[in-house]
Amino acid sequence: MSDGQIKVAYWPGCVSRGFTPELHGSMAIAAERLGIELVELDRANCCGAGIIAEHNQELADTLNARTFALAQQTGLSMMNICSTCQGAQSECQQRLDADSAYRAHINEVLSGQGLAYEKGKDGFTNKNFLWLLVEDYGLDRLAEKVTRPLGGLRVGPFYGCYIVRPKERLGYDEFPERDLYLEKVIETLGGEVVEYDGARKCCGFPVITMNRETSLRQAGTHVGDAIDAGADCLVTPCPLCHLNLDMQQPEAAKVVNRDLGLAVLHLPQLVALALGAEPKELGMSKHIAGTGRVEDKLAAVPA
Amino acid sequence: MANYTLKVRRYQPESGEGPYWEEFDVDLDPSLSVLDGLLQAKDRDDGSLSVRCSCRAAICGSCGVKVNGSSTLACKTQIGEAHEAANRRSKDASTPPPRGADEEYKPAEGEERGARTREPGREIARDDERGQAGAEDAPIVIEPMGNMPVIKDLVTDMESTHWTKIRRVTPWLLPHGEAPEREYVVEPESMIDITQSMACIQCGACVSSCLSMEADPDFIGPAALAKAYRFVGDPRDAETKERLHDLAHDPHGIYDCTHCFSCIDACPKGVAPMDQIMRLRRKAGEHGIDDDPNNGHNHVTAMTKIIEKKGTNDESLLIQESYAPGVKGKLKPTKGAVKGLTESLPTVLRAIKTGKARSLSKLIPGIHPKLPGGAQDEVKAIYEHTEAHREEFNLYIKGEEGDEAEVAVAEGLEPPQSREEAVQ
Numbered sequence: 036m037s038d039g040q041i042k043v044a045y046w047p048g049c050v051s052r053g054f055t056p057e058l059h060g061s062m063a064i065a066a067e068r069l070g071i072e073l074v075e076l077d078r079a080n081c082c083g084a085g086i087i088a089e090h091n092q093e094l095a096d097t098l099n100a101r102t103f104a105l106a107q108q109t110g111l112s113m114m115n116i117c118s119t120c121q122g123a124q125s126e127c128q129q130r131l132d133a134d135s136a137y138r139a140h141i142n143e144v145l146s147g148q149g150l151a152y153e154k155g156k157d158g159f160t161n162k163n164f165l166w167l168l169v170e171d172y173g174l175d176r177l178a179e180k181v182t183r184p185l186g187g188l189r190v191g192p193f194y195g196c197y198i199v200r201p202k203e204r205l206g207y208d209e210f211p212e213r214d215l216y217l218e219k220v221i222e223t224l225g226g227e228v229v230e231y232d233g234a235r236k237c238c239g240f241p242v243i244t245m246n247r248e249t250s251l252r253q254a255g256t257h258v259g260d261a262i263d264a265g266a267d268c269l270v271t272p273c274p275l276c277h278l279n280l281d282m283q284q285p286e287a288a289k290v291v292n293r294d295l296g297l298a299v300l301h302l303p304q305l306v307a308l309a310l311g312a313e314p315k316e317l318g319m320s321k322h323i324a325g326t327g328r329v330e331d332k333l334a335a336v337p338a
Numbered sequence: 339m340a341n342y343t344l345k346v347r348r349y350q351p352e353s354g355e356g357p358y359w360e361e362f363d364v365d366l367d368p369s370l371s372v373l374d375g376l377l378q379a380k381d382r383d384d385g386s387l388s389v390r391c392s393c394r395a396a397i398c399g400s401c402g403v404k405v406n407g408s409s410t411l412a413c414k415t416q417i418g419e420a421h422e423a424a425n426r427r428s429k430d431a432s433t434p435p436p437r438g439a440d441e442e443y444k445p446a447e448g449e450e451r452g453a454r455t456r457e458p459g460r461e462i463a464r465d466d467e468r469g470q471a472g473a474e475d476a477p478i479v480i481e482p483m484g485n486m487p488v489i490k491d492l493v494t495d496m497e498s499t500h501w502t503k504i505r506r507v508t509p510w511l512l513p514h515g516e517a518p519e520r521e522y523v524v525e526p527e528s529m530i531d532i533t534q535s536m537a538c539i540q541c542g543a544c545v546s547s548c549l550s551m552e553a554d555p556d557f558i559g560p561a562a563l564a565k566a567y568r569f570v571g572d573p574r575d576a577e578t579k580e581r582l583h584d585l586a587h588d589p590h591g592i593y594d595c596t597h598c599f600s601c602i603d604a605c606p607k608g609v610a611p612m613d614q615i616m617r618l619r620r621k622a623g624e625h626g627i628d629d630d631p632n633n634g635h636n637h638v639t640a641m642t643k644i645i646e647k648k649g650t651n652d653e654s655l656l657i658q659e660s661y662a663p664g665v666k667g668k669l670k671p672t673k674g675a676v677k678g679l680t681e682s683l684p685t686v687l688r689a690i691k692t693g694k695a696r697s698l699s700k701l702i703p704g705i706h707p708k709l710p711g712g713a714q715d716e717v718k719a720i721y722e723h724t725e726a727h728r729e730e731f732n733l734y735i736k737g738e739e740g741d742e743a744e745v746a747v748a749e750g751l752e753p754p755q756s757r758e759e760a761v762q
Binding site for chain 1: 340382426427462499534537549550552554557589590593594595596597598599600602603608616619620623632633634639641642649650651652653657661678681684685688691692693694695700709710711713716717719720721724726727728729730731733736737738739
């Protein structure tokens with residue numbers, strides 16, 4: 036934790052500029068209110084979401100080495116806003132960091148582009164906004180920034196598989212509470228944590244085009260469990276989870292054969308709301324599952 | 339020596355009662371195992387407490403259980419560490435009631451869902467500040483494995499969801515022609531690739547943790563698919579392509595895994611079943627198996643091509659190409675294309691309505707912008723370079739290099755002689 040200015044090489048990912056445009060805008064607003072400076076990596080490429088590695092592992096490793104190299108050129112550590120980017124990039128980084136000969140092989144093609152990924156250069160790390168918020172920004176500092184505590188808002192955490200497993204790859208030895216950070220952030224923002232079965236389970240998104248039934252059953256079950264536990268909304272650091280939990284929610288409701296209708300917020304939206312931003316500027320009207328209940332509860336709290 | 343409380347999910351079918359929680363106080367060294375704790379409770383307090391075990395050394399694979407919600411071997415989990423994990427994640431929050439016997443997984447009766455797996459060890463403290471500090475004496479929560487019917491206490495029936503599926507993948511060698519007179523002679527290098535999948539001890543921890551199987555009990559599952567790779571990768575096996583075709587064409591086969599990584603964390607032997615499933619997908623692609631009913635191969639190919647052309651993902655094109663590759667050029671949609679695209683339509687329409695997808699580049703497949711200023715050419719160059727090698731780096735086999743001097747040399751930061759000097 037530091038009191039100093041935080042400046043990061045920012046990888047927004049594909050989905051935040053695709054089907055969840057509200058996430059990209061919300062992160063900018065949250066960063067401004069927190070005082071985090073974002074240097075956007077606009078030349079960087081897709082992480083491959085684990086899918087490109089299914090085709091060619093070396094291709095996935097090189098694509099992500101390129102992104103890391105672009106970040107290292109800024110002299111800053113990297114921040115992402117997607118659990119899937121975190122997981123897919125950490126997987127490649129683990130292989131790159133494991134072996135200097137392999138790293139040299141991967142850097143061969145990058146050197147032609149004036150780029151190189153160096154292990155641990157300037158203490159390089161790649162952290163999801165959630166990790167950065169707790170480990171580098173600090174919850175005490177976050178608490179000081181809260182102008183509209185989320186009083187009474189009951190929030191269910193939803194992490195996304197790629198940010199909780201495998202533990203060894205994702206730095207849980209050093210930071211064993213990384214899978215409790217959403218709860219900590221919700222409480223810091225003045226919300227109430229809702230415990231339900233699905234917080235660390237799979238949203239089903241990776242198989243939405245391959246096994247629609249399984250995928251939507253997973254999404255529908257978790258949303259239903261959160262509703263049964265009394266949640267007003269879910270919050271997730273993963274826009275791919277958001278696609279299945281929010282965008283597909285009406286379809287998931289059909290598969291699990293029950294009414295759903297639970298707002299799913301992106302992590303930067305929840306943070307920005309507690310820091311005084313308005314739901315409209317955070318793009319909450321773009322969500323498929325209505326956010327009215329969240330807005331009504333917040334309206335009762337003076338900003 | 340230290341005192342621990344074991345909170346065990348008990349169930350005796352002959353009693354006619356549902357499952358219940360029972361706490362046992364045990365007293366043993368923190369370096370001993372959760373299994374040692376269970377055996378002490380059985381010895382001192384209740385001889386009827388049932389747990390399957392044998393070797394106590396993570397070799398026999400008998401004592402698979404869930405400790406604080408995580409699937410593992412009781413004998414490989416130190417009780418001191420389990421206690422720390424329980425403290426981190428629990429305070430005075432009450433453990434949810436165990437699922438009733440009537441909620442047990444009954445595959446034969448066509449139940450819609452797999453067994454529900456609560457995570458009783460995972461409640462965060464509510465009344466301490468931001469849940470940072472847990473209690474000092476949280477109980478270690480021990481349950482039978484998930485995704486399997488419970489026979490008694492911690493003993494599960496592994497037949498329906500483990501052994502049946504293991505047999506499903508033909509877990510024996512199908513050799514070329516007649517068996518040789520003496521042993522097969524293979525290059526050691528050609529067997530290295532399958533050593534990771536050979537490390538499996540059939541404990542079922544991965545099956546217990548599998549989130550795909552929880553939603554789709556028909557999924558072949560992590561243990562059986564890891565076992566399948568053990569033979570797909572074996573140079574002595576003659577049916578490689580047939581095996582891959584079979585596993586790709588089963589709608590509950592290799593393309594039914596949701597990438598949740600649960601099996602990787604659960605496996606006590608480092609098999610990383612999900613990695614083996616991804617290898618099977620890669621091999622299926624290399625063998626030209628591109629017509630699976632889940633459109634799994636199409637999905638991988640579509641994503642790979644889109645990033646080559648655009649650098650970032652064009653979601654509309656990904657949906658279209660996953661179901662119907664080349665539909666624009668050749669009008670050759672796959673079997674499930676019309677159904678798949680039709681099913682996606684309501685979702686897309688809703689996204690247009692709320693403004694999620696209102697710009698043309700998000701709606702019309704293919705007009706998504708490329709990366710700016712020559713960056714796309716850099717991505718293309720990476721494709722050309724790596725498609726020629728397709729190198730696979732397996733950490734299980736190669737391990738992590740710890741020698742900093744070696745790293746410095748390989749990266750050209752220091753001349754090679756400095757390494758020799760360091761050795762001298």
